[in-house]
Amino acid sequence: MDQSHIRNFCIIAHVDHGKSTLADRLLQLTNTVADRNMQAQLLDSMDLERERGVTIKASAVRMVYTALDGQEYLINLIDTPGHVDFTYEVSRALQACEGAILVVDASQGIEAQTLTNVYLALEQNLELLPVVNKIDLPAARPYEIAQEVEEMLGLAAEEMVLISAKNNIGIQEVMERVIQTVPAPTGNPDAPLRALVFDSHYDAYKGVIAYVRIIDGSITKRDKLKLMQTQAVFEPVELGVFNPSMQPIEGLKTGEVGYIATGFKTVRECRVGDTITLSINGAPEALPGYAQAKPMVFAGIYPTNNDEYGEMREALEKLQLNDASLTFEPESSQALNFGFRVGFLGLFHMEIIQERLEREYDLDIIATAPSVKYQVSQRGGEEIEIDSPAGLPDESTILEIREPWMKIQIYAPQEFIGAIMELVIKKRGVYTTTEYLDKSRVVLHYRMPLAEVIIDFYDKLKSVTRGYASLDYQFDTYEAGELVKLDVLVNNEPVDALALIVHTDDAYSKGQRLVTRLKELIPRQQFVVPIQAAVGKRIISRANVAAMRKDVLAKCYGGDITRKKKLLEKQKKGKKRMKMIGSVEVPQEAFMAILSLGDDE
Numbered sequence: 001m002d003q004s005h006i007r008n009f010c011i012i013a014h015v016d017h018g019k020s021t022l023a024d025r026l027l028q029l030t031n032t033v034a035d036r037n038m039q040a041q042l043l044d045s046m047d048l049e050r051e052r053g054v055t056i057k058a059s060a061v062r063m064v065y066t067a068l069d070g071q072e073y074l075i076n077l078i079d080t081p082g083h084v085d086f087t088y089e090v091s092r093a094l095q096a097c098e099g100a101i102l103v104v105d106a107s108q109g110i111e112a113q114t115l116t117n118v119y120l121a122l123e124q125n126l127e128l129l130p131v132v133n134k135i136d137l138p139a140a141r142p143y144e145i146a147q148e149v150e151e152m153l154g155l156a157a158e159e160m161v162l163i164s165a166k167n168n169i170g171i172q173e174v175m176e177r178v179i180q181t182v183p184a185p186t187g188n189p190d191a192p193l194r195a196l197v198f199d200s201h202y203d204a205y206k207g208v209i210a211y212v213r214i215i216d217g218s219i220t221k222r223d224k225l226k227l228m229q230t231q232a233v234f235e236p237v238e239l240g241v242f243n244p245s246m247q248p249i250e251g252l253k254t255g256e257v258g259y260i261a262t263g264f265k266t267v268r269e270c271r272v273g274d275t276i277t278l279s280i281n282g283a284p285e286a287l288p289g290y291a292q293a294k295p296m297v298f299a300g301i302y303p304t305n306n307d308e309y310g311e312m313r314e315a316l317e318k319l320q321l322n323d324a325s326l327t328f329e330p331e332s333s334q335a336l337n338f339g340f341r342v343g344f345l346g347l348f349h350m351e352i353i354q355e356r357l358e359r360e361y362d363l364d365i366i367a368t369a370p371s372v373k374y375q376v377s378q379r380g381g382e383e384i385e386i387d388s389p390a391g392l393p394d395e396s397t398i399l400e401i402r403e404p405w406m407k408i409q410i411y412a413p414q415e416f417i418g419a420i421m422e423l424v425i426k427k428r429g430v431y432t433t434t435e436y437l438d439k440s441r442v443v444l445h446y447r448m449p450l451a452e453v454i455i456d457f458y459d460k461l462k463s464v465t466r467g468y469a470s471l472d473y474q475f476d477t478y479e480a481g482e483l484v485k486l487d488v489l490v491n492n493e494p495v496d497a498l499a500l501i502v503h504t505d506d507a508y509s510k511g512q513r514l515v516t517r518l519k520e521l522i523p524r525q526q527f528v529v530p531i532q533a534a535v536g537k538r539i540i541s542r543a544n545v546a547a548m549r550k551d552v553l554a555k556c557y558g559g560d561i562t563r564k565k566k567l568l569e570k571q572k573k574g575k576k577r578m579k580m581i582g583s584v585e586v587p588q589e590a591f592m593a594i595l596s597l598g599d600d601e
């Protein structure tokens with residue numbers, strides 16, 4: 001099709017503002033999917049996506065639309081993930097488009113991820129088409145929300161399309177506006193091939209399937225291709241488009257969106273953001289913006305039954321085939337035996353992977369509390385990076401520890417400012433600025449350590465604002481802090497999986513709370529079990545799990561006191577011996593106790 005009749009766009013919105021429902025209606029309008037095959041959230045193919053109402057994996061679909069003027073257009077819709085953890089994938093998907101439909105809920109208005117994705121779209125110079133959705137709801141305020149969007153983004157309120165994706169109101173108008181406002185692709189058909197990889201997935205028969213947008217040049221099945229960042233060379237197994245299922249075709253031209261089956265066995269060779277070109281006489285330079293997705297949050301994941309270690313490795317390898325941002329390496333713990341140290345993009349990503357391991361691979365797992373990557377300067381001049389408290393060297397050798405700090409934005413009604421400020425200060429947050437969105441809503445800007453964000457900050461924020469606040473964060477910098485390792489000893493043995501890296505000011509209170517929680521959770525033994533929190537060699541808190549008592553004097557009635565003393569002495573010796581050789585089983589709930597060490601407990 002002629003390049004001037006191609007339109008590439010995506011839909012950006014906050015979670016649950018109706019992005020996937022609008023995509024469904026567009027598929028129906030263009031007859032891309034027959035009514036008998038239609039189902040709600042068609043592009044969200046994963047069970048988890050449907051249950052949570054969140055797009056986790058990007059998807060693309062090609063539609064053919066005949067406009068009201070009788071002209072036929074080829075339209076590519078790229079559906080993007082909505083969660084802050086997947087910001088890099090969203091930015092690559094946006095780079096594959098010329099325009100974006102901005103969906104705003106008519107009752108909730110602009111929220112955190114709405115603005116984040118808008119800024120990403122503006123960085124890529126996309127044409128924005130704002131749409132106010134859910135106008136059929138009783139609480140809808142479409143004209144007020146349109147005014148709010150105008151004040152925030154400078155887009156004229158009267159030009160905004162008011163729709164209800166659920167009830168199919170205003171959908172054709174959205175499509176007509178896409179054709180009028182989204183520019184056609186501007187690539188050069190005669191230049192050497194440059195195709196942007198904006199997503200990928202693994203297929204058992206065809207290897208890694210790269211989702212591509214052809215920026216310059218064209219491609220056929222016989223071309224020998226090369227990835228410019230990894231320098232991997234391959235011949236395509238198959239070329240095709242998404243309709244919305246995969247449909248093989250002979251070639252892809254400038255401006256088109258489709259897929260290339262590469263035959264590669266791991267996603268590492270074909271990363272998101274890379275550029276595909278011809279292996280001979282290819283493009284001189286790659287497309288800008290490529291970056292390797294770096295894990296931000298780390299946790300130990302162990303099988304509850306150690307015989308399942310091999311199955312767990314296999315499951316992680318299979319998940320990694322579809323998700324290049326997932327990293328893992330073997331680690332062992334005295335308390336939990338053999339497992340893996342796994343790196344995630346964020347807490348939501350961690351939750352998704354844990355759930356997939358349990359559901360899709362039927363594994364019973366124990367996950368330790370999440371931690372972040374610290375940079376440690378040692379007195380000998382050596383610099384090391386650690387992602388687990390167990391990896392921290394002896395405190396006498398440490399010069400300084402640097403931790404990652406984030407820029408965070410909290411969107412909330414004005415009445416909750418005091419409660420939010422109090423919460424953020426407790427979490428070592430540093431205030432930056434306040435912006436007023438309108439008379440009733442504000443954006444609070446803070447800087448805060450990532451370690452404080454990942455544990456229970458989001459839950460607490462939702463609690464103090466009755467669910468009205470939304471949160472967004474980006475990495476800022478590494479900063480030195482007064483950090484120490486908090487060790488937990490159970491029966492005088494350190495349990496490495498319960499160790500934490502904490503700020504000096506919080507060490508005593510966190511140690512005390514953790515010891516109190518563990519005292520409730522660790523089952524009673526035949527002997528006294530001391531639980532201690534220690535910083536270095538100094539014990540800062542202690543509690544005892546009382547022994548189960550056995551009445552050895554029950555049968556000894558009457559007679560001399562020495563007989564009773566003899567029996568009690570014998571019991572005392574037995575308990576002493578048992579304490580030396582007895583081991584204490586630490587239950588799964590104990591590892592989870594770290595996640596709820598709130599300030600209110």
